[in-house]
Amino acid sequence: MRNVYVLGTGMIKFGRYPEKTVPELGAEAALVALRDAGITIKEVELFASGNLYQANAMIGQRILQQIGQTGIPVINVANACATGSTAFREAFMAVASGMYDVAMAVGVEQMGKQGLLGGAGGGSDPAYSTEGRIGSGLMPAVFGQAGMEHMRKYGTKLEHFAKISVKSHKHATRNPFSQYQNELSLEDVLNARMVAYPNTLYMCCPTGDGAAAAILVSEDKLKQLAGGRKRPRVAASVLTSDPYTERDLTLPDVNTLTRRAAQKAFEMAGVGPEDVSLTELHDCFATAELIHYENLGLCREGEAAKFIEEGGGVHPDLGGKCPVNVSGGLLSKGHPLGATGVANICEIVWHLTEDERAKQRQVPNAKVGMAHVIGLGSACTVHILTV
Amino acid sequence: MPEQQTPQAETGPRPILPILRLGPKPHLVGSKCGSCGAIFLDVRRVACSKCGAAGNLKEVELSDKGKVWVFSVIHQSFPGIKTPYVTAVVDLPEGVSVKSNLVDVDPEELEKNPQKAFGMPVELVVNQVATDRQGNPVMAFQFRPSKS
Numbered sequence A: 001m002r003n004v005y006v007l008g009t010g011m012i013k014f015g016r017y018p019e020k021t022v023p024e025l026g027a028e029a030a031l032v033a034l035r036d037a038g039i040t041i042k043e044v045e046l047f048a049s050g051n052l053y054q055a056n057a058m059i060g061q062r063i064l065q066q067i068g069q070t071g072i073p074v075i076n077v078a079n080a081c082a083t084g085s086t087a088f089r090e091a092f093m094a095v096a097s098g099m100y101d102v103a104m105a106v107g108v109e110q111m112g113k114q115g116l117l118g119g120a121g122g123g124s125d126p127a128y129s130t131e132g133r134i135g136s137g138l139m140p141a142v143f144g145q146a147g148m149e150h151m152r153k154y155g156t157k158l159e160h161f162a163k164i165s166v167k168s169h170k171h172a173t174r175n176p177f178s179q180y181q182n183e184l185s186l187e188d189v190l191n192a193r194m195v196a197y198p199n200t201l202y203m204c205c206p207t208g209d210g211a212a213a214a215i216l217v218s219e220d221k222l223k224q225l226a227g228g229r230k231r232p233r234v235a236a237s238v239l240t241s242d243p244y245t246e247r248d249l250t251l252p253d254v255n256t257l258t259r260r261a262a263q264k265a266f267e268m269a270g271v272g273p274e275d276v277s278l279t280e281l282h283d284c285f286a287t288a289e290l291i292h293y294e295n296l297g298l299c300r301e302g303e304a305a306k307f308i309e310e311g312g313g314v315h316p317d318l319g320g321k322c323p324v325n326v327s328g329g330l331l332s333k334g335h336p337l338g339a340t341g342v343a344n345i346c347e348i349v350w351h352l353t354e355d356e357r358a359k360q361r362q363v364p365n366a367k368v369g370m371a372h373v374i375g376l377g378s379a380c381t382v383h384i385l386t387v
Numbered sequence B: 001m002p003e004q005q006t007p008q009a010e011t012g013p014r015p016i017l018p019i020l021r022l023g024p025k026p027h028l029v030g031s032k033c034g035s036c037g038a039i040f041l042d043v044r045r046v047a048c049s050k051c052g053a054a055g056n057l058k059e060v061e062l063s064d065k066g067k068v069w070v071f072s073v074i075h076q077s078f079p080g081i082k083t084p085y086v087t088a089v090v091d092l093p094e095g096v097s098v099k100s101n102l103v104d105v106d107p108e109e110l111e112k113n114p115q116k117a118f119g120m121p122v123e124l125v126v127n128q129v130a131t132d133r134q135g136n137p138v139m140a141f142q143f144r145p146s147k148s
Helices: A022-037 A059-067 A083-096 A139-154 A158-172 A186-191 A219-225 A256-269 A286-295 A304-309 A329-333 A337-352 A356-361 B107-112
Strands: A004-011 A046-050 A074-077 A102-110 A194-196 A209-218 A233-241 A278-280 A321-323 A368-375 A379-386 B027-033 B057-061 B065-074 B085-091 B097-102 B121-131 B137-145
Touching (some): A004 A022, A004 A219, A004 A233, A004 A337, A022 A059, A022 A102, A046 A059, A046 A083, A059 A074, A074 A083, A083 A102, A083 A209, A083 A379, A139 A194, A139 A286, A139 B065, A139 B085, A158 A186, A158 A304, A194 B065, A209 A219, A209 A337, A233 A256, A256 A286, A256 A368, A286 A304, A286 A329, A337 A356, A337 A379, B065 B097, B085 B107
Parallel strands (some): A046 A074, A278 A368
Antiparallel strands (some): A004 A209, A368 A379, B065 B085, B085 B097
């Protein structure tokens, strides 16, 4: 396997773009990444497109129909919330295998205002709809209960989860790419209406539209094209699915596949959790972020509450350590499903390369960054980038 | 989404899912793997996802008593679903867990004192939740705090 580097990245501000189409949003991010890389679409040899809600609509080709139909292979990827990061991994594998020297991944999604209940339900006779009648299978219930498991095992309090939301919203005030950039107090978060206990409204990520892109190259191409610019290496790219565990089919087990992915990623990169300068993890809900502190090895099993109390996850500028989701995370930045996985890699790259786009929130001396995404159903990716 | 019940000719109560058997003693059924013993809440299954053994699954009756593993109080749901209500994961003694509404409890009380619900002994109840297009009552399995 060859070394693979991220030569260029692009992202549009997450938000709502009802006047634009999905291919247009994807094309915008792709053009930014090409400009950042200093190449044109003619140099790109493989294109991986991640989009979930229009997975049958050939979004990848339609992006190229906007920015350059060069006839290259296009892969359209759908993998729940891990759609974008799986597309990134496809591009990584294309270059790592030696088959291509320049590959591009774009993640894009347009969700509008359908909210957390979108996409569920259906069936021919609604009398047989199970939702709300034999429990809830919607995301707020799944991640509410994932937090409740932690509460049950370790006595974690509602305030611990709420503090994560306060932290991420504060981080987002320094990220112009974030859908929301509002600071919230602990009272704001706790007093917001409850969605699914223990997650209140501000402990649930918003839905919206967005796009992000990355260009991956081989070492030879990097030497040709980087012109001395610092570019991170993709030191690990791991994808797992949910292994059999006792309750997985009743309550999706988001822990085991994340732990496996993180462990494999650390082995592949030859680093440990203590070496990680910053992490972007999948905080679709505040409860998810807390349990992933442990799943990703940022703290020990059962010690997430202590980690939070000691300033864990908070940007060093704000007096914290082991920064997590300095972008504002999904809770503030937003979670346009297909775009999310590529966008969090953009964030990591910007810190590792001291890019202008993360100037206001630069993690000092960043050398190793970890990006984690989970898609329910389930798929988990962990990427580790190093400079 | 789970499979729907196939409409039948005669009228009468219908289970919301095929794993619920109505009658004088309503109960849930599962598929048990003859090779490794894993149980799945499923009546049609081609193989075991724990050990991979194919064609070695048989239907088993499940206990009507269990214990709450975790729960959440749902405040926002589909139109027609009354909120707040409690969704819970219940562990059955056979080693399989089932998800449903926890009824006859005070959702607010459980939010104030969540530890009270963890491990709570519960029992199966069958409640009508809808009427289908043919006019048949649709029956759902739910759980309530154990009375015995």
